[in-house]
Amino acid sequence: MRKIFLYGVIGKDIPDTEFINQIPEGNEDLEIRVNSPGGSVFQGWAMHNALLEYKGKKIIHIDGVAASMASVVALAGDEVHMSENALFMIHNPSSQTQGSANDLRKEADLLDKIKNVMVYSYHKKTGIDKNKLIEMLDAETWFDANEAKESKFIDIVKGKVLTQSGTVQGHDSFKIYASFVKPYNDKKIISALGLHIGADEGEILKKIESLKGGEPTEEQRKKAKKLVLSANRGKKITADLIPHYEALAILNYNEVEALFNLIPEVTPASERINYRSDSDQEQDRSKWTLEDYRMKDPEALKNKTLFNKLLNEVK
Template identity: 25%
Template sequence: MAKIPFNISASKQGNRGLIRITGTIGLDTNADLFRSQVDSLVNDGVTDVHLYINSEGGSCFDAAEIVNIIQSSFSGRITGEGGAIVASAATFIALHCNSFTMPENGMFMIHKPSGGKEGNVRDLESYTKLLRDIENQYYNVYKNRATDPQLLEQQWNAGDWWLTAQEAKDNGFITDVKGQATIDERTAAVISACGCPRGKFPKIKKVATNNENKGESLSQIAEALDLPSDATLKQILEAIAKLKGEETPEKAVQSAVKMGCIGVSEQSEFLTIARTNPKVFAGLMRKRKIQASADVQAKIDNKVNTAIFDKRILATAANDWRKLFDLDFDTANAVLNQIEPIGKIVYHESRQDGKKPENRANWTLDDYRKKDPKALASNPQLYERLLEKEQTK
């Protein structure tokens, strides 16, 4: 798994409900189950609910839907507590609690909602309006709690605002600071991936005691960073370096343009996403790379299959040509275009009368039907090629 799995559940604890939200928020993962659990609590007469949140954020739209479900279902008091990290969309849920407690070594981070979408102008305009509406909704919630609205506006426009639990309390976003959270290497990797400044990074509790455990910890860190579980330490450090900003948004976008993942006209839009939310940008780039790879393979398959059909190459050589195209598409294409199709090679049949044999290079299907139908009957591939040529006229 590339990320800590999202999990949301609702259960009864004494006379009140307990809702746990962990991992990357995405309500569509198990929305029906969560709603059924909430409905069961409501039918059981539960009015008060307590939330536990340990999340790096996720979908701002899903977070808003979670809030809607909770507020429309429970008429009593809503209390909450955070784990090691309450960030991004998770803070929006936290601020809808009547009270919210954080451990003193926990991290609280807010920023503007961000996202990305592909489509035509109408699709993008519609999505932009939707994103602007959700941004205003988020900002107003923070502003209603902020002890210093001017500082909030300044930080809101600056980017990620990382606060310790005490700073979150001083700024009005939470109500209490109590206890300590256990922050292991996996949780630390998630906090690091979110971009927590080095100066505010919480202390890590060492859990690896032998080489086997250390290897397992590296695997967990790799997965939290969206890397393969068998990623090397060098790859992990490079990924963390990128997320910490050592690779600037400008360089990331330029690199994506060179790889063909971003069009020239899209640079400005994706630069904004890279600056405001590197995680969303990285996710979009992964999707673009997968699509680009699929497009290239489709293009290669089309070139190779056309060459086989035109009798430029043998079908048995198809895989070799695909490898050549993978290595250098332009060079392979140039070489392939220099190969004369068999159909264009002038060949002559022997004639007993001594006359010059006829050149059949330009014969049509109708010519063969009239002049040499036996040739069609004995050569099905010739018939199919001529029929295809005639149908495409």
């Protein structure tokens, strides 16, 4: 069974293209592991639509948290499993739009339409009355595993996969997500610094201070950032390790580069999915509905103007 990890912020840690490129061709069973506070609405819909289009069996595993747009991606599974200590959250879409009063009104209208599509998708999975779902979204509603199963957002409750590093006060989706992130590999960092394996935090900080040798240049920072982002894209390190390795690369670029060279790069299982066949391109799309685009050309829905127009047609 092929595995894809949605561990991180949608659109930031995991771009839609990176996620979609991992979906294999054919129809083998697919396992999607989720621990995400949400993220970009449009990139989340692209992921959701690509999974819907996939012909093989899709099993979603919510290992930590599936909040906001990540909860929508989870709807695309044929089966949705959830760890007993995981959390599921739904709320209204939001925006950080700036502009004139007219710009803000247009954005508010778009958010309302996106909300309607989300309500429809949640209703289709759970059967919950749409007005009740609207109340849940307005209130920002959190579910533990048993509550999510009772409400039919998920199908199966299973044992723990990730252990939280501590208790999070309140319902901050990003803090909850971070509490499920596995701790960074301090042994690799200690090794890169040339310290003994039992070095404590004080020794690590002292070593870093001794290596600073003055304020790093902008060129050093850019070079280190490029190296570490490349390692992240190659799946050599996870997104939560980026700031740690970036700091090390600024101090000792060659040692970090050598360390990354020792870690094998994960090659995508297949080339990027080709959404459009020649016959699709030749079709008259003037009568295509939102559902037609979701199934035949989900990439086109990144066009906000087109997406807004199709949302207007949803009854």
